[in-house]
Amino acid sequence: MHTDPWGHLTGDAAGLAGLVMIFLVAAAAVIGPAISPYSPNGFSSDIFSPPSSDHILGTDFMGQDILTRLLFGARTSLMIGLGAAIVSSTLSLAIGGTAALFGGLYDRIVMRFVDAMISMPTIIIAILVASYIRPSLPLLIALISFLSWPEGSRVIRAQVLSLKETGHVRAARTFGAGWLHILKSHIVPDLGPILVAIIIQDARRAIFMEAGLSFLGVTDPSMTSWGKMMHQALGFSYLDVWKWWLLPTGFALSITIMSLSFIGSALETALDPRLRRSKNKIVRWIQCSRSKA
């Protein structure tokens, strides 16, 4: 009954690795730009210079310092991740939670809307809308949040519905407690773990989506972004520069997304023993069907 998410997270190898990686990326994003002598957009005539003591990862086709752009890109990615996670999970909590609590017609209308949202191909809509409005950072956060809240809201609705029927919520009702008190003291605390999982999931997807949209070149051109860097680097793949331009960028993006995936899955399995069992079941089922084949 009593769970210790932090203990489970640090006890799990993947979870711990995820924590370390995200910490490194965050540290680089915070400290890096401050100590870098270059501006991310400041160009020089010194283009395509290989790594040296002046430019640790060399320069790109505009003579911009790649390392500086990488560090600023981390900032963008993390800000998108954090912003979208907060906005999207708040929407999920508010809409899923109220649907479960109020029920009735409101619940039915809201959940049908959620179904419709989920059935739509998110990435296509994102590309269409983004190519039209060329979103800046805040707009991009809004766009990604709008597309990703429905899934979280379903999970939260299901959880609130089951929490609503627990003994202690029923007991609280027999003290004459109103819904506000029950939400505050009984439902939100028990929702904590699942909310953390949703936040991490949202962050991961937001970072991925931003990189993808930037790669396609449908975001605000003035934004420093890993996706955009990879797009530019690909254009010069016939030169040697990809080694210090494309690879480190791709590596940074992978680490960030992987770390969040690790943390998310470690948390999810740690917090929900039933999930762990059902996962095992699926694994066993897959193994079984494989051996039969």
Next chain:
Amino acid sequence: MLQIEGLSVSYGSQKILKDVSFCLDRGESLAIIGESGAGKTTLGKCILGLADGDVFGEVRFNGDDILDMSQDELREIRGRDIAMVFQNAEDALHPLYTVSDQVIEAIRVHGPDGDEVSRRAYGLLEAVGLDRDKADSYPHQLSGGQKQRALIAMALANDPEVLILDEPTASLDAMTKADIIQLLRSAASGKISIVVTHDISLAAKLTSMTAVLYAGRILETGRTSDIISGPRHPYTRGLLRSYPNMTTTKDLQGIPGRMEQGVEGCPFHERCTQKVDRCASDVPALVESGGRMIACHRGGVVPLLKVRGLCKSFEGHRVLDCIDLTLFEGETVAVVGESGSGKTTLSRAIMGLEVPDCGEIEIDCSPVNARDKKFYEKVQMVFQNPRDSISHRMNILQAVREPLDVHKKGSEDDKLRSVRRALDDVELSYDEKFLARYPHTLSGGEVQRVAIARALVLGPKILIADEPTSALDASVQAKVLRLLLDIQEKRGLSMLFITHDIALARKISDQMVVMQSGRIVEIGPTSDILTRPQHPYTKRLIECSPDLSALDEDEDRGDHGSAKESLMAEKIKH
């Protein structure tokens, strides 16, 4: 005819009897019951004109006021018209005269003389079971029962009109007592008899009327059978509950506090669990109510919870069908029945956790329109699974304090005090260390006690308990039940106790409701239902309830076999 009007007696400043009135005709018998110190003996003595204190009021015997009579007139009456069997048989007989001499003397003082007197004396002694041999013995040669018989013979010596029996069987063993009761019953027939006793079973066997005396006042009076089967004054109920007997099945419960003389207002209010402000200032008058007289501002034990015509269906399936029940202050109603009979739905419908389709609920005689905080302040619930009903994220303090937080009752300090008091009531520790513990570190019984403390922290009058002990071991269950009964005794808590265990219900309930598929099939006093079940379903429930008789190879197999067979037959029919 004996008529007592506004009789008051005081010794100095202490009032022993206050405004006692009653009237008895020839052939009527009255029991005066109450605790020691209630003034029972003083009342008996007043009728004989023997009270030593300051006496006011009237004691009219055939129209003449005994209190106005001179000593000579009183001597005339005593023994001849009004006789008394005294409490202590040892002291009431003179040790230097034989029993027969003492009976003869009792007749002689009122005139008659000669052989006839001694013949009558021996006749009387024989009638009470003392043969000539015993009759000529000295008191120290007789047993307690025989001395009591001799005293009865003395009291009957002049065939008095009024017989006052002061604890006539107090020091006798059960067998002798039964004999003496038989004797007294025949002796008292056709006379006015007054039995002063604290022994309720004696009152039941000897008298047709009963008056309950408390601190010098009559609190309840009426037909003995009515009063014993359905006491209406909280004090009478308390007396009956604390009296060990073979009829009621509920565990013995006492009355909180002790009797004090000179209490303002209703003499019983300090010990009463249903008192209101008025009880402390005004003396309630003895008024007629439903065939008896009750002195109570609240008209006797209050019906705290009334459920009328409660119905509930789930998807067309009737789970509750017109449920009517009444729960009185300080009493337990056990709702029994197998699982699926609608017991839990009933409790939830009362609590407002399910919305009933129709029906009304009254709390304290006023209808409940909304389940608001005022309602939940009076009615609280204890759930079946204690671990589930307390959030695992709250420590003991937070859990027990939650109802107070919801009701915004008092300051933080007040809340903490209330929490500590509630934990103390359920016999749990309430120090800082315990308050900071989490429910999963406690045993099942402890968690359930925390849940009970939480339900009691608002000071409700009604507790709805849905199988509160079914998740506990038998020994822990016993403790929790004992605790609930003690709280009931102390605070007058009314309990609606839902259980499938009829053996458990037997020990804790006053009334029993038997439910089968959403319907009440039987309702009544627990002891009645258990000894004389009417409905076949009740009979079967009782048959299947646990007993400790070991399996007897030959006989019991037959019995169990037939019970099982009838069950099978029933199932096949359906």
